[in-house]
Amino acid sequence: MRAKTWFHQWGSPRWFFEKAKPVSTVLGVLSLVFLSLGIIWGLAFAPEDYQQGNSFRIMYVHVPSALLCQSLYLFMGIAGFIGLVWRMKLTDVAISAAIPLGMMLTAVALITGSLWGRPTWGTWWEWDGRTVSTLVLFFLYFGIYALRQAIKDSSTKANATAIIAMVGTLNIPIIKYSVDWWHTLHQPATFTITEKPAMPSEMWLPLLVMVIGFYCFAGHNVISRMRIEILRRESRSAWVKSIATSGEKARYVF
């Protein structure tokens, strides 16, 4: 019985709006702490790489964003599944909050990868397996974004997004595998950073801190956007109106 109540609470935007506020705040503070710690540690104190010099330090932004953009797509796929099966309004709010962040992080991963590639591989762009998978991921994000732009009715939009996010998520492992397979077929003569001897802990510990920081930031960003989106969607309901007229707007939202 309690489990059932707990489950149904997720269907209530108001419940989420109220309960998510402290979570969002905590994640925001954590992300500030982890990101500043990781950036300072990674950029100033981690040892120089014996092959790549200082250029490897872009890894502290590149790797977390590359990880996170995939996680966010997976998150959208799962949210889409839940939304289709249990008809929750909240999942579409979550998807709409995750799209801009995911798309931006995919772009960041591609751009930082390209900047990193120049000094290490000698080229801005190499059709390497991971590069292609990430680029395809960007296209997948853009497809969802374009679909959402095209549909006006909000419930149709939610369901259509959910379907395509699920299909895309199921496809990601296949895309990854196919790109790897294609990559081995062509055997390019580049050296890969990922197959280098294992990093010393002074290098990967700041990376770990950065990854945690990025995830906290994503959690904070997605939840904050969700809360604002809820206010927008529920703007006609009494509880939102009471917030808007209570004169305590800022305290409620932020």
Added chain:
Amino acid sequence: MLVRREFIGISRNPSLVINPLMFLLIAVTIFAITLKPILGDMGRAAGGLIWVLVLLSSLTSLDSLFRKDYDNGTLEQLLLGEVNPFFLVLMKCFTHWCSSGLVMVIVAPVIAMSLGLSQDLYGSLVLCLLVGTPAISLIGLVGAALTVALGRGGALLSLLILPIMFPVVIFGGGSIDSLVMSGEFGGGLIWLFATSMFALGVAPIATLFALRLSIEI
């Protein structure tokens, strides 16, 4: 019964088959002219090109797949009718494949010849296309169902569907390339088959959801 209806529809409106086919031939001509210097060499480029062209030509006919039935209300009737809608989707996919994929499999040797693929490989190319084209129709169906109610499906359909089609083109083009280089499929054919089977498992369900959404029941 429904299959017959579809085929009668196609036979009365042959442009459904002829237009994508002409698109394919025109595109092949453009490639053959512009890429003349790098074609030849037993046609290393041919495999990839053929797959890309087949994919793009299939897309041209996807947009109209549900359009007419949607506009005149037949789609709604069919989905509400006594025929299992799942079967309906499979049937739609089968007829789309017959009118695009299968036709392209048939003309593939001609295209392969004009792009300079070595003659010994025609059989393998046809086999490869036979295994892979159903995936194109199946995945395309999801996009067509999602965009049918939007009116201006065209470009959006391609944006949605093309990234998901990557594995098909990679495995398809890759296995032809591998054939040209080493005389073996290099695992590509099996993976192409797996992709088609996976699409068969997922796409009809997603299409059905998307169709229900489009007609709002």
